[in-house]
């Protein structure tokens with residue numbers, strides 16, 4: 001039987017496997033990471049490539065290495081001169097990714113992976129059975145690090161997809177931004193950093209015309225949550241709140257959804273002033289297919305788009321919803337009104353079931369989904385292991 005089974009091998013699951021294996025001394029044979037993707041961090045590599053982002057939004061100390069200075073040390077030998085940007089030393093994506101690959105290879109984290117998608121979790125006597133599309137795994141404890149729910153596709157966009165119009169979500173597993181044609185009008189839907197980055201990437205690839213449809217004017221914030229949420233400044237009050245519905249409200253207020261840091265904003269603004277990209281404020285009122293193109297009504301304007309790219313983020317539902325519902329119903333585990341698990345301060349939903357990333361949000365706070373959230377979850381698990 002395994003000591004630990006981590007379900008999900010993205011940034012969070014991979015970092016936690018690294019920490020449990022190499023900092024907490026869990027033996028090789030006693031830990032596994034279950035994930036359907038071909039390799040560790042596959043979703044991260046795909047999504048960041050598709051957006052065209054050049055720098056991370058988070059600082060140099062947030063990465064999958066064990067010591068906070070690991071990426072900084074790595075940067076000293078990095079071939080490119082400008083490997084981070086101010087403020088807060090935000091690392092270049094190419095270097096961050098090379099560091100991830102270096103950590104994974106050096107610590108043989110791929111050896112811990114099992115390919116498969118978890119479908120059901122069963123709590124038995126002193127162990128947990130995880131049923132996947134490739135068989136069963138048995139462990140004393142499981143950590144669910146499933147990332148976010150499915151990419152959010154507005155109803156009008158789903159309707160166009162059914163009519164055969166080229167409508168893609170930026171974070172769909174089969175999306176490839178480098179494969180897109182560049183002729184005609186590319187419409188990007190979304191208000192935040194990914195919409196802006198993708199619009200800039202489309203221009204770099206030679207897109208003829210680019211329009212971003214956004215509910216609001218560009219909002220500039222360096223981070224997607226105030227750095228006070230990384231420590232006791234705001235987290236003490238969050239931890240004292242016993243009402244999980246109010247915790248969700250605090251998270252929603254703190255997360256600056258649909259915002260972008262100033263460097264991305266300035267690049268976008270430069271292109272906007274040059275007439276290369278139009279930022280159109282409004283919502284899609286009506287959409288229909290016309291000769292294979294998308295006819296979109298936004299305010300009092302009509303657009304005829306050759307392709308529509310959705311940068312509309314992810315659904316607000318808990319990832320792995322069916323598994324979560326089954327666990328809640330079978331074992332009477334509590335969920336908040338938003339449907340997310342009510343975990344304790346050690347990220348436990350049950351003595352043998354731990355949550356990380358988005359699923360641990362009601363304990364980890366607004367930075368739960370970020371790389372900082374993975375490191376915070378790691379601190380919690382290693383503290384718990386030291387105590388036991």
Ligand SMILES: Cc1cc2nc3c(=O)[nH]c(=O)nc-3n(C[C@H](O)[C@H](O)[C@H](O)COP(=O)(O)OP(=O)(O)OC[C@H]3O[C@@H](n4cnc5c(N)ncnc54)[C@H](O)[C@@H]3O)c2cc1C
Nearest residue numbers: 008009010011012035056057058117118146147357370371
């Ligand atoms: C474009 C982009 C840029 C970002 N930039 C930053 C940044 O600069 N700084 C920052 O801190 N954060 C950033 N984030 C936020 C966050 O750090 C990333 O989304 C990160 O990839 C989240 O890691 P994760 O492991 O939680 O999720 P994911 O990377 O989505 O990994 C989840 C894994 O779980 C697997 N999985 C799902 N369901 C199952 C199942 N049933 N069974 C088995 N496996 C399953 C999936 O296959 C996947 O591999 C960014 C996010 C995006 C999308």
